[in-house]
Amino acid sequence: MDALRIRDDFPILRRTVHGKPLIYLDSAATSQKPEVVIDAESDFYRLHNAAAHRGSHALAEEATACYEGARQRIADFVGAPAFELVFTRSATDSINLIAHGFLAATDHARQGRSADRRFVLNPGDSIVITEMEHHANLVPWQELCAKTGATLRWVSVDPSGRLRTEELDELVDASTRLVSWTHASNVLGHVVDPRPFVQAAAKSGAVTILDACQSIPHMPVTLPSLGVDFAVWSAHKMLGPTGIGFLWGRSELLNALPAVDTGGSMIGKVTMQGSTYLDAPARFEPGVPPMAQAVAAAAAVEYLSSVGMSEVFAHVSALASDAAQRLHAIDGVSVLGSPEDAPAIGVSFTVDGIHPHDVGQLLDADGIAVRVGHHCAWPLMQALGVPATVRASFSVYSTADEVAALVDSVMRCQEFFRLRTAGNGSSRTTGQVTSQVTSQVTGTVAT
Amino acid sequence: MYQDTILDYYAHPVGKGLSDSFDVEVHHINTSCGDEITLRATMADGAIESVTWDGVGCSISMASMSIVAEMATGKPAQHFTAALTEFTTLMDGQGAMNADEQLLGEAVAFVGVAKFPARVKCALLGWKALEDAVNQMNGGSHE
Numbered sequence: 001m002d003a004l005r006i007r008d009d010f011p012i013l014r015r016t017v018h019g020k021p022l023i024y025l026d027s028a029a030t031s032q033k034p035e036v037v038i039d040a041e042s043d044f045y046r047l048h049n050a051a052a053h054r055g056s057h058a059l060a061e062e063a064t065a066c067y068e069g070a071r072q073r074i075a076d077f078v079g080a081p082a083f084e085l086v087f088t089r090s091a092t093d094s095i096n097l098i099a100h101g102f103l104a105a106t107d108h109a110r111q112g113r114s115a116d117r118r119f120v121l122n123p124g125d126s127i128v129i130t131e132m133e134h135h136a137n138l139v140p141w142q143e144l145c146a147k148t149g150a151t152l153r154w155v156s157v158d159p160s161g162r163l164r165t166e167e168l169d170e171l172v173d174a175s176t177r178l179v180s181w182t183h184a185s186n187v188l189g190h191v192v193d194p195r196p197f198v199q200a201a202a203k204s205g206a207v208t209i210l211d212a213c214q215s216i217p218h219m220p221v222t223l224p225s226l227g228v229d230f231a232v233w234s235a236h237k238m239l240g241p242t243g244i245g246f247l248w249g250r251s252e253l254l255n256a257l258p259a260v261d262t263g264g265s266m267i268g269k270v271t272m273q274g275s276t277y278l279d280a281p282a283r284f285e286p287g288v289p290p291m292a293q294a295v296a297a298a299a300a301v302e303y304l305s306s307v308g309m310s311e312v313f314a315h316v317s318a319l320a321s322d323a324a325q326r327l328h329a330i331d332g333v334s335v336l337g338s339p340e341d342a343p344a345i346g347v348s349f350t351v352d353g354i355h356p357h358d359v360g361q362l363l364d365a366d367g368i369a370v371r372v373g374h375h376c377a378w379p380l381m382q383a384l385g386v387p388a389t390v391r392a393s394f395s396v397y398s399t400a401d402e403v404a405a406l407v408d409s410v411m412r413c414q415e416f417f418r419l420r421t422a423g424n425g426s427s428r429t430t431g432q433v434t435s436q437v438t439s440q441v442t443g444t445v446a447t
Numbered sequence: 448m449y450q451d452t453i454l455d456y457y458a459h460p461v462g463k464g465l466s467d468s469f470d471v472e473v474h475h476i477n478t479s480c481g482d483e484i485t486l487r488a489t490m491a492d493g494a495i496e497s498v499t500w501d502g503v504g505c506s507i508s509m510a511s512m513s514i515v516a517e518m519a520t521g522k523p524a525q526h527f528t529a530a531l532t533e534f535t536t537l538m539d540g541q542g543a544m545n546a547d548e549q550l551l552g553e554a555v556a557f558v559g560v561a562k563f564p565a566r567v568k569c570a571l572l573g574w575k576a577l578e579d580a581v582n583q584m585n586g587g588s589h590e
Binding site for chain 2: 354381421
């Protein structure tokens, strides 16, 4: 895999930030887009735009073919049949769709209507997640528990950042209706083995959900072989467009989940007295769908496939472990995560005495984009005992030179703070004396 | 952005360490980045008598809190309120010195922060915490 050649495909990588070449190390937040994805989206509007699944004119047929062709292409990418792939607004939306399905089934059961008992929650039932989850795989379950009387349980994280999966034995019991966990940590950057979760959930027949937002963009994943019931991820983290996410589900379970959002194109027959609904995926896709986004997402999948997902993983994980080693070697820098969990998609770190926001600001002055903060995983921050971290994350276009630039910039950042906040009690003058030196390393922020 | 005054107050905080005696305690969080400040204050005869605080956050939020604590202590609450208005104007100024430097005192050092919209809320955290405390003390919602 030739990252330098790949970079030519990403127009944004040609721009500068604060007069420096952009070094984009925030791909776990959102990836950049290759020209073919940008073209696919605009070509849909230029050439084929019409409302899919409606009308019989030529453009309507083309739009339908584009949209359903995209579904087939993306389903192929994860080894699933197209009828098991639902287009949503985002991965967050996908999780909420399932959560709201549980709530609807629970309401139906309480009203004496028919409901699939796998989705019915009663007080005393439990939902099991982990302390490592993104807020998107935590807050919807807190809400669902509050509304149904179910209890939220979680696999804890030890201070080193290791998931205590051995707790699953006790956490998952006959009361457990749902187990949901991440396939790769958006903070620590390592891949989580789904097997202990799948095995534990099997004991009680609990529904399982895999948050694959950080795995599918970077590694080969065949969803039906993992033993999970549902998986969620989004297009924008895998070189695709914003505004579209994915929900994969085992067909039988997907069709047992109540429809939550209703309206046009998800119905079977409608009368003033009532309506019937289609099977998945149409069942969960009311309204004119995000056709241009689906087509662009399929182009992203095509692009990744042409690189090869094993190649992508080898490239990204090599950069992550290189970054982890080089950052770890800097005195005063701590790389987060358990030594047992090799960083695969990115690396989180802290710098002694310098808040991550200040690190991020100084890196930005060097043209380096990293994520700083709690990464929408506040409970994980608490478990690790840090208020926030700096995260550098990688994609196909990231290079070893960029890792080297990151390491250099972090060291300059330490030097800047060491000189400017020297704890001698008279640093107000010290700062002025050293400002000439520091202005060289801080560029635009020193003003 | 990182003027000497800011880094100075970051390295040598003022009012840090919560006092046991206080009229009101407030807790403010920067939800997007997780910065937190707990602030305790006392007021007598319309003047802010003491401001103590504890918190975690970046140099901008921590230095700003120190400067506010130093500036407000021993002065009429109206002085703080007027300075807050000026500081808010400064933070809206996108880097222009558009506010009363006299009233702002050391807080003029934050002028560069206003060029970075994502950091404005860091600079405002301590000010908003003290504003909340002063409002509560004026409103008598404490015992």
